Amino acid sequence: MTIIAASILAADFARLGAEVEAVDRAGADWIHLDVMDGHFVPNHSFGAAVIRSLRDRTARPFDCHLMIEEPGPWLAAFADAGCQGATVHVEACRHLDRVLQQVRETGMRVGVALNPATPVAAVEEVLDHLDLLLVMTVNPGFGGQSLIPSTLRKVRRLAPVARERGIAIAVDGGITLATAPDALDAGADVLVAGSAIFGAEDYAPAIRSLRAQARA
Ligand code: DX5
Numbered sequence: 727m728t729i730i731a732a733s734i735l736a737a738d739f740a741r742l743g744a745e746v747e748a749v750d751r752a753g754a755d756w757i758h759l760d761v762m763d764g765h766f767v768p769n770h771s772f773g774a775a776v777i778r779s780l781r782d783r784t785a786r787p788f789d790c791h792l793m794i795e796e797p798g799p800w801l802a803a804f805a806d807a808g809c810q811g812a813t814v815h816v817e818a819c820r821h822l823d824r825v826l827q828q829v830r831e832t833g834m835r836v837g838v839a840l841n842p843a844t845p846v847a848a849v850e851e852v853l854d855h856l857d858l859l860l861v862m863t864v865n866p867g868f869g870g871q872s873l874i875p876s877t878l879r880k881v882r883r884l885a886p887v888a889r890e891r892g893i894a895i896a897v898d899g900g901i902t903l904a905t906a907p908d909a910l911d912a913g914a915d916v917l918v919a920g921s922a923i924f925g926a927e928d929y930a931p932a933i934r935s936l937r938a939q940a941r942a
């Protein structure tokens with residue numbers, strides 16, 4: 727079953743609460759929250775206070791994607807704000823094993839993300855800790871970019887290992903009706919989509935069609 731995670735980075739920030747309610751009603755499974763620090767990625771977005779303010783707008787799980795350097799000290803704040811899952815970047819953690827244990831201790835689902843240039847080997851030694859592997863299909867920092875095709879080869883390589891261990895694979899960046907079939911074919915379980923949902927006139931059919939892209 728494909729999970730659709732709606733990335734609110736592409737939402738209307740002036741109406742964020744209403745946007746979260748709208749994608750909930752439209753059938754999104756998870757709300758994907760892109761936190762950026764202006765260091766790990768060349769952009770800022772929002773932090774735990776904004777996430778907390780959205781928590782009572784939906785019962786859907788909050789899937790927090792932390793694009794921040796050394797996220798360890800911030801994890802408790804995101805758990806307190808109401809996140810069910812936290813995904814940290816392998817490139818942003820000097821002691822990745824420790825940070826993943828810290829995520830586990832907060833009670834949140836444990837995720838790790840890999841940038842397009844980061845090889846599969848970077849997560850080999852931490853697979854035991856993981857619930858989710860997020861393969862960045864664009865360079866992180868901005869919505870609306872085009873999917874980098876080589877990243878789907880990485881998904882394909884990770885898929886058997888992930889399946890064997892019950893780890894879900896998410897793809898994030900440039901996921902559209904045109905790219906979703908290949909991403910799903912490569913082994914993605916979770917489609918993170920920003921512009922493909924919030925850029926649509928009507929969110930429900932956009933989510934429905936993304937979900938329907940799984941090839942029989
Ligand atoms: C990018 C973020 C993505 C972003 C995806 O750094 O991690 O979640 O919102 O946006 P689209 O779907 O527009 O490529």
Ligand code: ZN
Pocket residue numbers: 733758759760791898918
């Ligand atoms: Zn993201």
